Amino acid sequence: MVRDDGMTTPPSGPSGTGTPGGAGDTHVRDGPLNEMSSGGRRKADDLFRWASTGAGITVVASIGAIGLFLAVQAWPSLMANSANFFLSTEFETSDVEDLRFGVRDLLVVTVLSSAFALAIAMPLALGIALFLTQYAPRNLQRLFGYLIDTLAAVPSIVYGLWGLFVLGPVLVPVALWLNDTLGWIPLFAEGNVSITGGGTIFTAGIVLAVMILPIITSVTREVFRQTPVTHIEGALALGATKWEMIRMTVLPFGRSGYIGASMLGLGRALGETVAVLVVLRIATEPATFSLFDGGYTFASLIASAANEFVHPLPTGAYIAAGLVLFVLTFIVNAIARTIAGGKVQRG
Amino acid sequence: MAKRIDVNDVNIYYGKFHAxxxxxxxxxxxxxxxxxxxxxxxxxxxxxTLNRMHEVIPGARVEGKVLLDGENIYAPSVDPVQVRRTIGMVFQSPNPFPTMSIKDNVLAGLKLGGEKNRQRLDEIAEHALRGANLWNEVKDRLNKPGGGLSGGQQQRLCIARAIAVQPDVLLMDEPCSALDPISTLAIEDLISDLKQDYTIVIVTHNMQQAARVSDQTGFFNVPGVGESGRLVEINDTEKIFSNPDEQATEDYISGRFG
Known part of the structure; x- marks a missing residue:
């Protein structure tokens, strides 16, 4: 971080002709410094470089391969689709001769449930991470951290069942109250499934929030824990209270990590399948952009149809939906990167 | 402004360790x-312990009295936050807040105090930066991040930050140990200037530095690993470096050990 003023990197010398030990340079003798004599070490260095480069390439290659697979499989079905892929609310694939499918509702339900989950989980995770790193006594810190991590280990089907049988019914009065008082806002208006049934985006979003809480919390906690002691002491020595110290040092230092962690959580929420599939009720009407809608997310729709993937054309329709989810995740990550990387890095 | 400190029979602990x-x-x-x-x-x-920063470390505690112009800063009714606002501190490695601009760094303490008047803040920032001999170097980039300065400039920025709140006492914990000789000289000159207005306590592992900048010097020693450190002798700097009362001091300053 410390950069000396007026220090400039020396321009790199002309490569090739003038390098010491280079062939054809008559005054220079091949001594022990010559790179040939330390060949063994060089080889290990090269090997390691190629091995790690190879590992890096694997990531790019597999993402490319997945994208390509999705695109290739989806293409014929997209061509055969007689509905508007982006605007249609239908997903009718039983008649191979007349495929009509669109992702509008899937997009609405997926984005709405994930965004709602994030809106609940982000402040909660921030609070827990601050509590654990700044306020909790040491022994409690460990116990609490352990509990949070356990939350991540609960299988998602269990979350689904909990949401369906416990949380859904419990939340009905809350949902009704919200609908009653804030119903004039489209987000809280009557949706396309019954509120008293509990199988709404509202319930699913809260289940998702609980599911993504551990990942956001533990990453944020680790980042906050790494706040340099010198910064913390600098703030305290100026007469900052604990909260002021947190605002001056911990939060700006951990900001990009916190956003990154939240995006990891969002990625998980976007792709969550079983829990959402169990909780959300099937809707017969198009989605209304309300938290009290039901229906399918991309992932839950694909999972629900998985045992019918026989004919390639209908299957391709679902793969096309998967492709949109894939791209959506990419976009979310790109946005996260811009937010997280923008201001903080250049300190 | 510029208060005196009296330390009375202070014992300092890290958990069970009597430091x-x-x-x-x-x-x-x-x-x-x-x-x-x-x-x-x-x-x-x-x-x-002089600005109650010791207790920030978990398990650390202090027994005894530290009087700031007669007022015990360890009295139960005293708020450590208030103590730190009146006794400023500069650390071993420069620690400007990386996300704040140069100006915001200087004003960080004042903003904690609730000062909002823009014009007054600007004046104080200039005054503090001039006081830290940094004004001429940074006046054209006050809104750039403090992390972009050189190490020596960063340390002077931290001094400006500490004096911007007009503390009663300024504590410096090896402020030059991470700096090159030229920056060190700049800070030493600055200490001599600051002495006109502030009470200064400086920790240094550099005996020449102590001899150059201080009026009185305290020599601390520790008999062995795991034992408590103690104050061997405190006296006028001139006396410490020419004719100390204790043999241990003599041995240390003449380089026979340590």
């Missing part, structure tokens, strides 16, 4: 007091 025992000393106002001694002798620990 420093029985320190009694006086720091006169508008003078520079230096603490010297080998590593682990507790000189920095003592410094950190």
């Amino acid at each position: 420093v025992s029985d320190v009694t000393l006086s720091v006169p106002p508008k003078h520079v007091t230096a603490f010297i001694g080998p590593s682990g002798c507790g000189k920095s620990t003592v410094l950190r």
Whole structure:
């Protein structure tokens, strides 16, 4: 971080002709410094470089391969689709001769449930991470951290069942109250499934929030824990209270990590399948952009149809939906990167 | 402004470890007091008890009294936050807040105090930066991040940050140990200037520095690993470096150990 003023990197010398030990340079003798004599070490260095480069390439290659697979499989079905892929609310694939499918509702339900989950989980995770790193006594810190991590280990089907049988019914009065008082806002208006049934985006979003809480919390906690002691002491020595110290040092230092962690959580929420599939009720009407809608997310729709993937054309329709989810995740990550990387890095 | 400090029979602990025992000393106002001694002798620990920064470390505690112009800063009714607002501190490695601009760094303490008047803040920022001999170097880039400065400039920025709140006392914990000789000289000159207005206590592992900048010097020593450090002797700097009362001090300053 410390950069000396007026220090400039020396321009790199002309490569090739003038390098010491280079062939054809008559005054220079091949001594022990010559790179040939330390060949063994060089080889290990090269090997390691190629091995790690190879590992890096694997990531790019597999993402490319997945994208390509999705695109290739989806293409014929997209061509055969007689509905508007982006605007249609239908997903009718039983008649191979007349495929009509669109992702509008899937997009609405997926984005709405994930965004709602994030809106609940982000402040909660921030609070827990601050509590654990700044306020909790040491022994409690460990116990609490352990509990949070356990939350991540609960299988998602269990979350689904909990949401369906416990949380859904419990939340009905809350949902009704919200609908009653804030119903004039489209987000809280009557949706396309019954509120008293509990199988709404509202319930699913809260289940998702609980599911993504551990990942956001533990990453944020680790980042906050790494706040340099010198910064913390600098703030305290100026007469900052604990909260002021947190605002001056911990939060700006951990900001990009916190956003990154939240995006990891969002990625998980976007792709969550079983829990959402169990909780959300099937809707017969198009989605209304309300938290009290039901229906399918991309992932839950694909999972629900998985045992019918026989004919390639209908299957391709679902793969096309998967492709949109894939791209959506990419976009979310790109946005996260811009937010997280923008201001903080250049300190 | 510029208060005196009296340390009465202070014992300092890290959990069960008795780090420093029985320190009694006086720091006169508008003078520079230096603490010297080998590593682990507790000189920095003592410094950190003077503004209640010691207790920031979990398990750390202090027994005894530290009087700031007669008021015990360890009295139960005293808020450590308030103590730190009146006793400023500069650390070993420069620690400007990386996400804040140069100006915001200087004003960080004042903003904590609730000062909002823009014009007044600007004046104080300029005054503090001039006081830290940094104004001419940064006046054209006050809104750039403080992390972009050189190490020596960053340390002077931290001094400006500490004096912007007009503290009663300024504590410096080896402020030059991470700096090159030219920056060190700049800071030493600055300490001599600041002495006109502030009471200064500086910890240094550099005996020449203590001899150059301080009016009185305290020598701390530790008998062995795992034992408590103690104040061997505190006296006028001239006396410490020419004719100390204690043999241990003589041995240390003549380089026979440490």
